[in-house]
Amino acid sequence: MTPYEATRRLAVSRILADGRKVAVGTLAQNRDGVYFAYDAAYLQQYGNLSPYHLRADGSVQLAARGLPHGLHGVFADCLPDGWGMLLQDRHFRQQGILPAQVTALDRLAFIGDRGMGALGFEPLWQPQAPPENRDYAALGLAAQAVFDGQTEDVLQELIRVGSSGGARPKAQIWMAPDEPRHCRTVAQPGDEAWLVKYTSRHLPPLGHEEGLCEAAYLQLAERAGLQPCAWRLLDAPAKSGAKRWLALKRFDCTAQGRYHLHSASGLLHADYRLPSLDYSDLLKMSKQLCRAPAIGRLQFARAIFNLLLANHDDHGKNWAFLQDDRGDWQPAPFYDATFSPHPRGEHMTAFGGYGKAPPLKTMQQLAAHAGFPRWPEAQKIIQQIADTAATFGATALALGVKKSTVREVQQHLNHIWQENRQLLA
Numbered sequence: 001m002t003p004y005e006a007t008r009r010l011a012v013s014r015i016l017a018d019g020r021k022v023a024v025g026t027l028a029q030n031r032d033g034v035y036f037a038y039d040a041a042y043l044q045q046y047g048n049l050s051p052y053h054l055r056a057d058g059s060v061q062l063a064a065r066g067l068p069h070g071l072h073g074v075f076a077d078c079l080p081d082g083w084g085m086l087l088q089d090r091h092f093r094q095q096g097i098l099p100a101q102v103t104a105l106d107r108l109a110f111i112g113d114r115g116m117g118a119l120g121f122e123p124l125w126q127p128q129a130p131p132e133n134r135d136y137a138a139l140g141l142a143a144q145a146v147f148d149g150q151t152e153d154v155l156q157e158l159i160r161v162g163s164s165g166g167a168r169p170k171a172q173i174w175m176a177p178d179e180p181r182h183c184r185t186v187a188q189p190g191d192e193a194w195l196v197k198y199t200s201r202h203l204p205p206l207g208h209e210e211g212l213c214e215a216a217y218l219q220l221a222e223r224a225g226l227q228p229c230a231w232r233l234l235d236a237p238a239k240s241g242a243k244r245w246l247a248l249k250r251f252d253c254t255a256q257g258r259y260h261l262h263s264a265s266g267l268l269h270a271d272y273r274l275p276s277l278d279y280s281d282l283l284k285m286s287k288q289l290c291r292a293p294a295i296g297r298l299q300f301a302r303a304i305f306n307l308l309l310a311n312h313d314d315h316g317k318n319w320a321f322l323q324d325d326r327g328d329w330q331p332a333p334f335y336d337a338t339f340s341p342h343p344r345g346e347h348m349t350a351f352g353g354y355g356k357a358p359p360l361k362t363m364q365q366l367a368a369h370a371g372f373p374r375w376p377e378a379q380k381i382i383q384q385i386a387d388t389a390a391t392f393g394a395t396a397l398a399l400g401v402k403k404s405t406v407r408e409v410q411q412h413l414n415h416i417w418q419e420n421r422q423l424l425a
Contacts, residue, residue, distance in 0.1 A: 004097045007105040013120045015113065016325050019256035029105050034063045034070050047327020049260060050074035052267050069104040073266035078115045079107055082167030087159045117252050117261030136173050136183040137237045140198045143169040144240060147200050161185050169198040193250040196234065199242045209405050211246030214338035216396040217309065221334050224388045226302050229333040243400050251333045260323040265316025272317040278350045279303045282319060283369045289321060289329045293371045300370035301381045302334055307420060308389050310412055313340035315348035339409050357419040382423050389413060
């Protein structure tokens with residue numbers, strides 16, 4: 001065990017879509033906070049990674065006070081959330097280091113280039129053992145044991161592949177396009193990158209059916225033209241208590257490299273743990289960033305989907321954008337769209353200041369912000385999504401969701417429709 005010494009400086013790199021690795025800049029930390037400076041050569045060829053809060057010049061830029069982890073939003077996006085943080089903390093404790101001692105730069109150094117998106121950080125926190133090839137089912141059982149509090153021991157391979165965002169247990173795996181049954185944690189030539197979302201009977205509100213319900217929602221989103229991420233269901237081992245686990249294809253990965261991934265909360269420095277975002281801001285930013293009026297209408301339709309299908313966990317980290325090597329932006333595929341009711345029925349992202357049941361006038365204003373010239377055109381989108389939502393029951397049953405669960409979800413959706421039916425009046 002090596003003595004602990006906090007990371008004070010990191011080189012930031014980017015993996016391009018063709019697999020090339022380029023230097024981006026330098027992160028440094030002292031008692032005043034975290035600083036970043038671009039490499040001049042990077043800015044001569046590539047776009048600003050975070051145009052709202054990073055200056056596209058070589059100046060030294062201090063992260064504003066009060067930001068999550070004390071980091072600029074673009075680098076905070078590279079850190080894991082609840083699940084990944086839990087795994088990291090377990091690892092640090094095994095090294096005799098208290099999580100309170102660990103700095104944000106330590107955590108970035110621990111991730112290296114294994115996180116979501118195109119950014120990487122060097123030097124690594126510690127020399128790490130070569131990866132071991134583990135089956136996704138074995139990883140799932142190990143993740144379930146940790147999440148359920150059945151063990152304090154954590155597989156090193158689970159730590160290595162568990163650096164993605166979100167509070168739920170998950171792992172990054174590799175899958176052959178024509179052999180979905182063959183999943184692994186060490187890539188083979190031609191493999192595609194996927195995320196497997198594991199389940200637990202302790203997961204609210206749906207337990208082991210959470211992945212099946214999310215799959216149903218992704219099917220509905222596809223029918224509604226919302227461009228969701230690609231997905232498939234993987235058989236779960238009988239010991240897990242689950243029927244199948246949901247796997248999502250990583251949309252930040254290309255055949256050779258990566259796209260830069262940046263969340264709305266990171267772009268706007270809006271704390272995703274609080275209800276700090278409004279759809280009016282999201283629509284405005286989406287059109288500005290992507291330079292396409294149609295993007296506003298797509299994001300409006302996604303917002304309506306969240307409203308009518310009780311996706312209350314629609315915080316700023318569940319809205320993201322991809323930047324290509326030319327510096328052009330596009331909205332990420334629709335993801336983390338599932339049944340996630342809040343006890344008070346409030347959304348994390350507000351509709352013109354309203355957390356639930358937004359008034360007709362407010363939604364008309366949002367539609368105008370989105371780029372609809374007339375309200376009846378927006379109503380066509382609302383009707384289309386309402387019609388799609390009505391097929392939830394049949395879709396969920398076909399995927400193996402229990403009748404009692406479908407009935408419970410449907411009752412909730414019916415109540416929400418009654419709250420919002422004035423939108424089609």
